[in-house]
Amino acid sequence: MKKVNYRELVEIGRSYWGFLAIVGFFILLGLGAAYYMESNGHHVTGMSNQVVWGTPHVFAVFLIVAASGILNVASIGSVFRKGPYKPLARMSGLFAIALLVGGLAVLVLDLGRPDRLIVAMTHYNFKSIFAWNIFLYTGFMVIVAIYLWTMMDPVVNRFKAYAGFFAFLWRLILTTGTGLIFGFLISRDAYGTAIMAPMFIASSFSFGMAIFLLALFAIMRSTGRPLGDVLVRRLKNVLGIFIGGAFYFVVAYHLMNLYATSHHDVERFILLDGGVYTRIFWIGQILLGTFVPLAMLYHPTLGRSRGAIATASVLVVLGGLAQMYVIIIGGQVFPIPLFRGMEVSSSFFDGVVAHYAPSLPEVLLGFSGMALAVALSVVAMRVLRFVPESLADEVVDPHAAAAVAAETAGEEETGAAEAA
Amino acid sequence: MEKEADTARRRFLARATGAIAGMVVAPGVILQQVARAKPADEPVTSAQRWGMLIDTNKCQKGCDACVQGCVKENNIRSHYGPATDSQWIRKVEVRDRNSGHSFSLPMMCQHCAHPPCADVCPTGASFRRADGIVLVDRHICIGCRYCMMACPYKARSFVHEDIGPEEHVPWVPRGKGTVEACTLCVQRVDRDGANAVPACAEACAADGHDAFVFGDLxxxxxxxxxELAKHGATEIRADLGLDLGIRYRGI
Incomplete structure (x- = not known):
């Protein structure tokens, strides 16, 4: 591999500030929404005593899961020693921190008492997975920041491999912790299973890679820096594998529930007669979020088109949000089993599917988390050297580039011979 | 001048009323303290485990006296409808799909010995007192609602709106953005010890049903x-192994 030169995003002129202004506007909208929700109380949202975690949690958990997943690009380079990924490692680390900050901001601003954040920092119940996660999240940011430092400062460059390995281990533990927020819940039929942990890890791989591809396309295109086809093909193939891996865990989870009679009701609800939740599962998560992008990525012609790869990545992101919606909201609207096999009713919505509709402030708060992640990344890339000047194939993967060149030349020769 | 006289008269009336009330109540209070209650400055201990036995055979369908008793004692009001209003205790109607057999019972915090709400609470705001009462420390609750996700009994409510000054009663600290639930009328338990009667039980007895028995397990x-030794009782979702403080007969 040739020496990779990194440079700040200096190419983008006025449009940089315009873009930042738009992103900033979304952040402001989210802050306004949070202020509105906090000053009035949560009754102005779609949330209730039945659905206590709403759309903000869908976005927050998605962003946190994606944050750990997007670090994989760096890990593939450092831990699994795949050379072509190494020039991407800085961006991967930066996006990981940015997505996590975005997700946590949404989570914190949706608290009943966000002003008591300091309490969460000073009072700990170490039996709570939430308390562990506070350390896992802050620790992740510190470790990835150190990892970035070892990548960017020649003085500490020799520690890069260790930092990268540690960050990889930490991210696996972090996503385990996020999955177990639901895995540890014994009260509700949709949760309370250890498979939530590996399922979230597998999903994080796929969300992270999809977001990375989208960011990479956007950055290289807007700066006019070269991005080679061999690299893109590698990334999109890996995305396809990750989508398949995530799907495997979804299948295993539902098979398990379908086998256990006690869980038949919740499965029937999600898979068959849950109305909007069933549709979001089959159309959003499975069809648009899994099968369509898989088909696009591995299609002989579409799979070579960057537009199709970008579209597939967008679908994976939307499918991920759908998956989080089905898990978080669908798992809550389905009634708690107080008396199995019995019909129950009460003034508190026992025994009935609870109503939930996302409210505008919730959606705005969720989007603002995404906007915050974008803003942090864009500002950081402008002032520090995260992005390579070139990701052309001969820079990142000279051997593959040469092979492709030879192959193309060979095809041309054969074509010429046939024509003759 | 007139105002001063008025103030003096008021003060006299207040003192006189206080003195008479004191004379009436004091003997009972003193006797009770000698007999049962612990001084307020002593911590609770695990010597007691407070609990309730509810006989669903005595619980009447359609009767919500216990709910009204709770609402009155803790001054819980409706704001924006049942989806977001707090419900510390509710009546649940249960019907067997096969046989059609049905019964009615009050459902509230089950005061688990191993409460999932306290397990998942990141700050320790949800906690179990040594005497078995599960409470929320409203000063360190950050309103994350994870306890509500974890509770198998849907016993907790989130305060979705401002609580006006007229809603506050001294023994129930409440506030927007925090989680709350049945306290087993801890203010009565701390005052009266084993002779305490939670408001729900009191209201049920006053209504002539007497389905509740409160006491030290x-x-x-x-x-x-x-009664538990003689007739036995059932814990709801006993499969979870949480060792509940609230037991039911007749289910």
């Missing part, structure tokens, strides 16, 4: 322990 001579 650790004391083999308490009425609740003796």
């Amino acid at each position: 650790n004391d083999p001579n308490s009425r609740i322990s003796q």
Whole structure:
């Protein structure tokens, strides 16, 4: 591999500030929404005593899961020693921190008492997975920041491999912790299973890679820096594998529930007669979020088109949000089993599917988390050297580039011979 | 001048009323303290485990006296409808799909010995007192609602709106953005010890049903322990192994 030169995003002129202004506007909208929700109380949202975690949690958990997943690009380079990924490692680390900050901001601003954040920092119940996660999240940011430092400062460059390995281990533990927020819940039929942990890890791989591809396309295109086809093909193939891996865990989870009679009701609800939740599962998560992008990525012609790869990545992101919606909201609207096999009713919505509709402030708060992640990344890339000047194939993967060149030349020769 | 006289008269009336009330109540209070209650400055201990036995055979369908008793004692009001209003206790109607057999019972915090709400609470705001009462420390609750996700009984409510000054009663600290639930009328328990009667039980008895027995599960001579020993009882979702403080008969 040739020496990779990194440079700040200096190419983008006025449009940089315009873009930042738009992103900033979304952040402001989210802050306004949070202020509105906090000053009035949560009754102005779609949330209730039945659905206590709403759309903000869908976005927050998605962003946190994606944050750990997007670090994989760096890990593939450092831990699994795949050379072509190494020039991407800085961006991967930066996006990981940015997505996590975005997700946590949404989570914190949706608290009943966000002003008591300091309490969460000073009072700990170490039996709570939430308390562990506070350390896992802050620790992740510190470790990835150190990892970035070892990548960017020649003085500490020799520690890069260790930092990268540690960050990889930490991210696996972090996503385990996020999955177990639901895995540890014994009260509700949709949760309370250890498979939530590996399922979230597998999903994080796929969300992270999809977001990375989208960011990479956007950055290289807007700066006019070269991005080679061999690299893109590698990334999109890996995305396809990750989508398949995530799907495997979804299948295993539902098979398990379908086998256990006690869980038949919740499965029937999600898979068959849950109305909007069933549709979001089959159309959003499975069809648009899994099968369509898989088909696009591995299609002989579409799979070579960057537009199709970008579209597939967008679908994976939307499918991920759908998956989080089905898990978080669908798992809550389905009634708690107080008396199995019995019909129950009460003034508190026992025994009935609870109503939930996302409210505008919730959606705005969720989007603002995404906007915050974008803003942090864009500002950081402008002032520090995260992005390579070139990701052309001969820079990142000279051997593959040469092979492709030879192959193309060979095809041309054969074509010429046939024509003759 | 007139105002001063008025103030003096008021003060006199207040003192006189206080003195008379004191004379009436004091003997009872003093006797009770000698007999049962612990001084307020002493911490609770695990010597007691407070619990309730609810006989669903005595619980009437359509009757919500217990709910009204709770609402009155803790001054819980409706704001924006049942989806977001707090419900510390509710009546649940249960019907067997096959046989059609049905019964009615009050459902509230089950005061688990191993409460999932306290397990998942990141700050320790949800906690179990040594005497078995599960509470929320409203000063360190950050309103994350994870306890509500974890509770198998849907016993907790989130305060979705401002609580006006007229809603506050001294023994129930409440506030927007925090989680709350049945306290087993801890203010009565701390005052009256084994003779305490939670508001729900009091209202049920006043209505003539007397479905509740409150008492110390650790004391083999308490009425609740003796009834449990004699007739047995059921814990709801006993499969979870949470060792509940609230037991039911007739389900």
